Amino acid sequence: MTTIQDDILATGPAASIPSGSTLLRIAVIVAGLAIAFGVVPAIATDYWLSSIIIPTIVMGLAGISLNLLQGYAGLVSLGSAAFMSVGVFSAYNLILRVPGLPLPVVLLLAGLITAAVGIFFGLPALRIKGFYLGASTLGAQFFFQWLFTNYPWFSNESQSLTISAPRLVVFGYDLQSPVGRYLLVATVTALLIGLAFLVVKSRLGREWMAIRDMETAASVLGIRVARRKLQAYAVSSFFLGITGVLWGFAYLGTADAYTYNLDKSFQVLFIVLIGGTATIFGNFLGAAFIVLTPILLDHLVLAANVAYLSDQGAITNLQRVIFGVIIIFILIKEPDGLSAWIRRGVEALQTRFRS
Amino acid sequence: MAYFLETLIAGLFAGLMYGLVAIGFVLIYKASGVFNFAQGAMVFLAALVFVTLVERGINFWVAFAATSALMVLTAVVIEALVLRPLRNRDPLTLFMATLGLSFVIDGAAQFFLGTDVHMLDLGIEDIAQDYGGLFISWFDIVASLIVIALVVVLALVFSKTRMGVSLRAVADDTLAAQSIGIRLPVIWRIVWSVAGIVALIAGLLWGARQGVQYSLSLITLKALPVLIIGGFSSIPGAIVGGLIVGASEALADIYLGPLVNGSVSTWFAYILAVAFLLIRPAGLFGDRDIERV
Numbered sequence: 001m002t003t004i005q006d007d008i009l010a011t012g013p014a015a016s017i018p019s020g021s022t023l024l025r026i027a028v029i030v031a032g033l034a035i036a037f038g039v040v041p042a043i044a045t046d047y048w049l050s051s052i053i054i055p056t057i058v059m060g061l062a063g064i065s066l067n068l069l070q071g072y073a074g075l076v077s078l079g080s081a082a083f084m085s086v087g088v089f090s091a092y093n094l095i096l097r098v099p100g101l102p103l104p105v106v107l108l109l110a111g112l113i114t115a116a117v118g119i120f121f122g123l124p125a126l127r128i129k130g131f132y133l134g135a136s137t138l139g140a141q142f143f144f145q146w147l148f149t150n151y152p153w154f155s156n157e158s159q160s161l162t163i164s165a166p167r168l169v170v171f172g173y174d175l176q177s178p179v180g181r182y183l184l185v186a187t188v189t190a191l192l193i194g195l196a197f198l199v200v201k202s203r204l205g206r207e208w209m210a211i212r213d214m215e216t217a218a219s220v221l222g223i224r225v226a227r228r229k230l231q232a233y234a235v236s237s238f239f240l241g242i243t244g245v246l247w248g249f250a251y252l253g254t255a256d257a258y259t260y261n262l263d264k265s266f267q268v269l270f271i272v273l274i275g276g277t278a279t280i281f282g283n284f285l286g287a288a289f290i291v292l293t294p295i296l297l298d299h300l301v302l303a304a305n306v307a308y309l310s311d312q313g314a315i316t317n318l319q320r321v322i323f324g325v326i327i328i329f330i331l332i333k334e335p336d337g338l339s340a341w342i343r344r345g346v347e348a349l350q351t352r353f354r355s
Numbered sequence: 356m357a358y359f360l361e362t363l364i365a366g367l368f369a370g371l372m373y374g375l376v377a378i379g380f381v382l383i384y385k386a387s388g389v390f391n392f393a394q395g396a397m398v399f400l401a402a403l404v405f406v407t408l409v410e411r412g413i414n415f416w417v418a419f420a421a422t423s424a425l426m427v428l429t430a431v432v433i434e435a436l437v438l439r440p441l442r443n444r445d446p447l448t449l450f451m452a453t454l455g456l457s458f459v460i461d462g463a464a465q466f467f468l469g470t471d472v473h474m475l476d477l478g479i480e481d482i483a484q485d486y487g488g489l490f491i492s493w494f495d496i497v498a499s500l501i502v503i504a505l506v507v508v509l510a511l512v513f514s515k516t517r518m519g520v521s522l523r524a525v526a527d528d529t530l531a532a533q534s535i536g537i538r539l540p541v542i543w544r545i546v547w548s549v550a551g552i553v554a555l556i557a558g559l560l561w562g563a564r565q566g567v568q569y570s571l572s573l574i575t576l577k578a579l580p581v582l583i584i585g586g587f588s589s590i591p592g593a594i595v596g597g598l599i600v601g602a603s604e605a606l607a608d609i610y611l612g613p614l615v616n617g618s619v620s621t622w623f624a625y626i627l628a629v630a631f632l633l634i635r636p637a638g639l640f641g642d643r644d645i646e647r648v
């Protein structure tokens with residue numbers, strides 16, 4: 001078991017860089033922003049943007065949201081998708097019922113509403129520990145799916161219980177095109193990553209890690225455990241709510257309660273574990289894995305030309321098997337998640353720089 | 356009143372069946388600390404293999420023995436390929452591994468045996484009979500007798516046999532058990548095999564009711580609140596938790612459902628479980644950990 005000190009030092013690839021290399025860190029951030037806002041929109045095709053890059057970024061953001069709660073504060077959640085659905089349904093109803101509300105405000109309010117819901121479902125964490133918390137978060141998962149299907153008010157009495165994305169307009173700019181939706185997603189994500197770093201490096205983040213590593217010791221040290229836990233649920237749910245809006249509005253263009261089902265919650269959990277707990281950037285590796293693996297498996301099946309051997313159902317099942325095997329394989333082979341790759345890469349770069 | 360009682364009794368019977376699935380979880384959790392999400396997939400696999408064999412004209416008991424053998428083989432493979440490489444890792448990683456395992460088992464079962472819904476006839480009549488004004492199905496009675504018999508057998512095995520004692524030693528203190536020469540891999544293989552056979556029995560009883568199909572896998576989600584209420588490490592807890600969940604869920608659906616615009620059975624058990632936890636954080640029969648700094 002690592003000590004609290006170690007974990008603070010190893011919160012992510014950036015943290016593993018010695019403090020002397022602030023310049024390098026700034027260079028990395030600037031390069032990242034330049035790639036995200038300059039290079040990617042210029043060279044990526046519409047297909048790549050809509051089907052691969054946008055979902056990967058949004059799922060990466062979902063991973064960050066859960067990682068704040070689970071990786072840093074050590075609280076289990078099996079219901080991430082429920083909070084995403086609260087976000088998208090809040091945003092939809094805000095736009096519907098408060099005309100003229102600008103999109104950034106809608107995103108912020110949807111996040112805040114989800115945060116409030118998150119605090120409510122986090123309340124049991126004040127008494128319940130460990131895996132038993134799964135009950136409360138799974139309760140949220142099934143409750144909201146039920147709520148949004150049983151009360152058509154939330155989807156504006158639509159027959160199909162489906163909500164469709166409003167026109168995405170920010171400060172007069174129309175963001176309907178793939179590039180526009182990408183820019184919206186990238187901007188929101190960049191801002192939230194910044195916020196996540198601030199939270200993690202702050203007193204709040206350090207106290208979360210103390211609670212995660214040894215709750216009793218943390219409370220002996222005078223950390224207000226109950227308040228910190230609820231704050232963890234609030235922050236994580238705020239992130240998840242906004243992520244849910246992006247998934248529905250910027251990626252799918254539509255959403256219903258089943259868009260955010262238990263499978264989606266488990267996907268978010270996979271992203272955290274495969275990407276690496278208590279890292280920020282690892283989540284995007286995990287998300288890329290979740291988004292790309294099914295697409296790659298599809299292409300593989302086509303390339304291998306076995307499709308004529310059996311029906312589509314059999315292929316879907318074969319893909320389930322392969323996906324399960326890959327997950328188990330990664331869990332066994334890379335205990336620290338794929339983010340360990342980044343860390344090793346950064347360390348290799350550093351040794352090269354110094355020599 | 357009769358309607359209330361019939362609902363209650365039907366709920367209790369359903370709860371026994373939830374408890375049966377939960378027992379499989381408890382066995383594995385006790386011996387290996389793994390929260391096995393794949394238990395539902397094991398129920399589905401066992402039922403699908405069994406029903407396929409019976410449909411090919413194989414005798415009931417031969418099919419039962421063959422499926423049991425397959426479940427033991429599955430246990431051995433899981434122990435070697437998943438559990439052993441993952442030992443000493445945190446519970447969440449193990450949980451996710453069993454989630455991956457459930458994809459593998461569900462996918463493989465349907466890839467090889469197809470996705471059709473199979474009818475399973477165990478030869479037990481499933482028609483409600485009048486018992487002093489209450490209508491109860493003979494099938495429910497037989498099913499509960501089977502569950503009770505299974506619990507008694509498991510309890511005897513754990514308290515009387517050498518294997519049961521070593522199993523309890525592992526559950527109590529894994530390191531101490533290892534240091535006196537109990538071989539963990541052997542215990543894991545045995546426990547996962549027993550859980551596989553329990554899954555087979557659960558699969559037969561559930562499959563006879565609902566048909567053998569993928570939805571059997573989802574029983575896991577019904578067993579979770581049962582475990583939370585009963586405690587992860589107690590077999591009687593699994594049964595009591597099952598009865599509580601089954602009964603209250605059935606009653607809530609009938610009496611609460613109409614007030615809130617539809618069936619509440621998807622989430623009611625979870626809210627109930629949380630309410631229970633708020634009163635007893637380790638479940639009704641769970642062990643309370645003592646914390647030291």
